[in-house]
Amino acid sequence: MTPLLQKLIHSFQFLPGIGEKTAQRFVHHIFGHQKHLAQGFAETLLEAIEKIKHCQRCQNLSEDDLCQICASSERDESILCIVEHPSNVSIFESTQSYDGKYFVLHGVLSPINGVGPQDLGIGKLDILLKQHPIKEVLIATSSKVEGEATAYYLYEYLNDKVAKITRPAHGLPIGGSLDYIDGQTLTRALRGRQEMVD
Amino acid sequence: MTPLLQKLIHSFQFLPGIGEKTAQRFVHHIFGHQKHLAQGFAETLLEAIEKIKHCQRCQNLSEDDLCQICASSERDESILCIVEHPSNVSIFESTQSYDGKYFVLHGVLSPINGVGPQDLGIGKLDILLKQHPIKEVLIATSSKVEGEATAYYLYEYLNDKVAKITRPAHGLPIGGSLDYIDGQTLTRALRGRQEMVD
Ligand SMILES: [Zn+2]
Ligand SMILES: [Zn+2]
Numbered sequence: 001m002t003p004l005l006q007k008l009i010h011s012f013q014f015l016p017g018i019g020e021k022t023a024q025r026f027v028h029h030i031f032g033h034q035k036h037l038a039q040g041f042a043e044t045l046l047e048a049i050e051k052i053k054h055c056q057r058c059q060n061l062s063e064d065d066l067c068q069i070c071a072s073s074e075r076d077e078s079i080l081c082i083v084e085h086p087s088n089v090s091i092f093e094s095t096q097s098y099d100g101k102y103f104v105l106h107g108v109l110s111p112i113n114g115v116g117p118q119d120l121g122i123g124k125l126d127i128l129l130k131q132h133p134i135k136e137v138l139i140a141t142s143s144k145v146e147g148e149a150t151a152y153y154l155y156e157y158l159n160d161k162v163a164k165i166t167r168p169a170h171g172l173p174i175g176g177s178l179d180y181i182d183g184q185t186l187t188r189a190l191r192g193r194q195e196m197v198d
Numbered sequence: 199m200t201p202l203l204q205k206l207i208h209s210f211q212f213l214p215g216i217g218e219k220t221a222q223r224f225v226h227h228i229f230g231h232q233k234h235l236a237q238g239f240a241e242t243l244l245e246a247i248e249k250i251k252h253c254q255r256c257q258n259l260s261e262d263d264l265c266q267i268c269a270s271s272e273r274d275e276s277i278l279c280i281v282e283h284p285s286n287v288s289i290f291e292s293t294q295s296y297d298g299k300y301f302v303l304h305g306v307l308s309p310i311n312g313v314g315p316q317d318l319g320i321g322k323l324d325i326l327l328k329q330h331p332i333k334e335v336l337i338a339t340s341s342k343v344e345g346e347a348t349a350y351y352l353y354e355y356l357n358d359k360v361a362k363i364t365r366p367a368h369g370l371p372i373g374g375s376l377d378y379i380d381g382q383t384l385t386r387a388l389r390g391r392q393e394m395v396d
Contacts, residue, residue: 001288002261004246011242014235016227022215028285029214031259032304035247037212042243044209045228048202049237052229061229063200087226090199106230 005031057128059104059121061086069102076100078135080128082154084108084142088178092140097187100138103128108146109153120150122157129161136164138193142178155196166193203229255326257302257319259284267291267300274298276333278326280352282306282340286376290338295385298336301326306344307351318348320355327359334362336391340376353394364391 001009005027012023030038054060055067062068069075069089079100083089084107092098105120117123128134139154141147155165169192178186199207203225210221228236252258253265260266267273267287277298281287282305290296303318315321326332337352339345353363367390376384 001284002250002259002266004242004249004261005259008242008246011235011239014232014239015224017220017223024285025215026213028283030243030247031250031284034212037209038243039247041209041212042240042247044202044206045236045240046244048206049228049233049240051202052200061200061203063202068200085226086199086229087222 054104054106058102059106059124060089060102074099077132079138080132080134080136081138081140082125083140084147084150084178088140091178091181091183091186092190095183095187095190097190100136101132101134105141105150108141108144108150110146117153117157122154125154125158126161129158134162136166137162138166138168139196140168140178144177151196165196167196168193252302252304256300257304257322258287258300259302272297275330277336278330278332278334279336279338280323281338282345282348282376286338289376289379289381289384290388293381293385293388295388298334299330299332303339303348306339306342306348308344315351315355320352323352323356324359327356332360334364335360336364336366336388337394338366338376342375349394363394365394366391 009020009023009027012018012026013020018026051063052061053063053065055062055070056065057070058067060067060069064071076099080103081092081098081100082103082105083092084105086104086106089102089104092102103125105122107115107120109115109117109120125137129137137154137158139151141150141154151167158165168186168189207218207221207225210216210224211218216224249261250259251261251263253260253268254263255268256265258265258267262269274297278301279290279296279298280301280303281290282303284302284304287300287302290300301323303320305313305318307313307315307318323335335352335356337349339348339352349365356363366384366387
């Protein structure tokens with residue numbers, strides 16, 4: 001095991017769930033027969049790191065200043081859906097039952113981890129609400145404790161700035177992550193969404 | 199999900215055991231908060247792909263033409279241990295009970311997968327035996343079916359070229375991979391190694 005391979009095994013472990021044994025297995029796989037594929041992978045990763053940025057309007061991952069959804073003139077400008085992660089946008093899109101716009105927080109409020117409103121870009125929502133004819137904000141953070149707390153923070157923050165604030169209907173499993181919900185359940189939860197009131 | 203991110207998710211899946219869901223999780227992790235670590239990782243991977251080659255003598259992974267073990271004058275030149283994978287060398291070294299040289303096959307004979315003697319560099323063993331004062335070849339392929347078949351092929355191939363051919367002693371679990379053996383078991387198996395005879 002050369003110093004360079006040891007460094008590579010160490011650096012593989014930034015990936016979630018990857019420990020030393022798995023990293024070793026990856027390295028032996030690569031230098032067994034897969035150098036060519038590994039090179040293509042590493043080059044694609046560097047290209048993505050260079051080109052992928054946050055959409056200036058909605059913060060979703062994008063290769064351009066504005067993502068395809070924000071740039072589209074065919075989406076309903078009157079409704080804005082706030083989600084935790086880019087993967088949530090993919091799931092909403094796959095249901096084909098939502099044609100509004102999005103705002104991606106890239107996380108939830110978490111005082112214990114030092115994540116505050118400014119880390120999630122919540123200040124940008126002000127500008128969005130002033131510049132676009134948004135009539136409804138649908139807060140689709142998860143129903144976990146921190147997701148709920150973030151939803152209520154957003155509700156307080158947005159309450160006097162927009163006509164209607166909603167949460168997806170019951171139908172989402174309590175305590176679950178949005179990543180593991182089937183499209184049908186999510187479609188029902190969207191159709192039955194409830195207005196948030198004091 | 200942009201085309202570039204889709205390409206990245208696809209290209210992650212060359213790693214063993216990584217499917218689409220896990221690749222998506224890796225990508226969301228990277229573009230959530232880990233771009234900096236991901237960049238260091240990708241650069242280390244490209245550096246390793248460029249610099250890591252097979253040692254000209256033993257085929258083990260090396261940053262130089264000759265690996266550190268082949269280049270060392272303090273190792274016993276009279277014994278050569280043939281292993282399947284670079285990881286096997288690491289395990290042998292960790293026991294500190296072997297101070298000879300190695301030869302790394304990077305696989306086993308597998309007619310069904312089109313892996314023949316030339317793919318494992320077995321022809322190079324001829325040159326090694328002529329150029330170095332090797333008195334014993336210790337064939338440490340695994341005790342799985344293909345490892346055993348490779349050991350017997352090597353035995354037939356080397357029988358008239360070297361004084362003594364051995365296999366590690368019983369003590370290795372039957373049917374197991376060398377990667378999961380503790381050092382103590384391997385030390386015992388090395389001390390009790392048996393000469394192969396017709
Ligand atoms: Zn956008
Ligand atoms: Zn070597």
